[in-house]
């Protein structure tokens with residue numbers, strides 16, 4: 462999944478320019494899409510990188526582009542930045558969020574293909590992976606024309622099949638919290654082995670010491686969820702973005718593909 466990990470050194474600061482943000486607990490200021498952040502340096506690095514949280518830019522420590530930034534910068538636009546080529550800047554900013562969604566789908570599909578339990582649908586998963594990859598290889602105009610919502614819907618149906626196959630192999634009764642409102646819910650030590658938490662709202666929930674192995678986490682909102690002591694090994698479709706938004710510490714057990722955020726201490 463190396464190409465699905467952000468490489469800011471090869472990106473033209475696209476998340477700091479292309480995306481809008483509003484003054485809130487996550488951002489100290491407001492800016493429109495296409496406007497460079499006031500902290501973005503001439504070399505596309507962040508002028509407050511070491512102090513983002515204390516400077517009121519917590520949202521920047523949570524965001525993850527799944528490697529879409531370097532893909533758009535170096536491949537789709539051939540290494541010419543929006544500063545060098547103002548005429549294509551708008552198109553670059555339009556392409557970036559589409560590429561980010563495609564890379565997110567590649568992340569899930571790559572994970573699903575590698576799981577033993579998905580053997581019965583592996584060929585379809587590999588086909589979907591190849592189609593998604595080909596969508597990322599097009600010209601700027603090609604990528605901007607991708608109907609990413611329709612593609613996402615088709616991929617999601619396949620990912621759900623893969624999830625069902627994996628979780629069917631987990632013994633015992635499995636909880637179904639798909640899309641559930643679990644905001645602030647106390648679930649300390651909960652047995653969520655093989656549960657469905659698809660799209661669940663887990664904002665500020667207490668998941669300390671919970672067993673989340675083989676739980677389907679796709680789209681779950683983990684902002685400020687307390688994951689201290691939780692076991693997320695082998696959880697399905699978990700992303701760095703979700704982990705960055707949650708709270709945890711050295712006792713949180715993560716899937717191998719994810720990194721413990723430095724702000725967890």
Ligand code: SF4
Nearest residue numbers: 477498500501507521
């Ligand atoms: S504060 Fe830094 S990381 Fe956040 S948008 Fe601005 S330049 Fe980018």
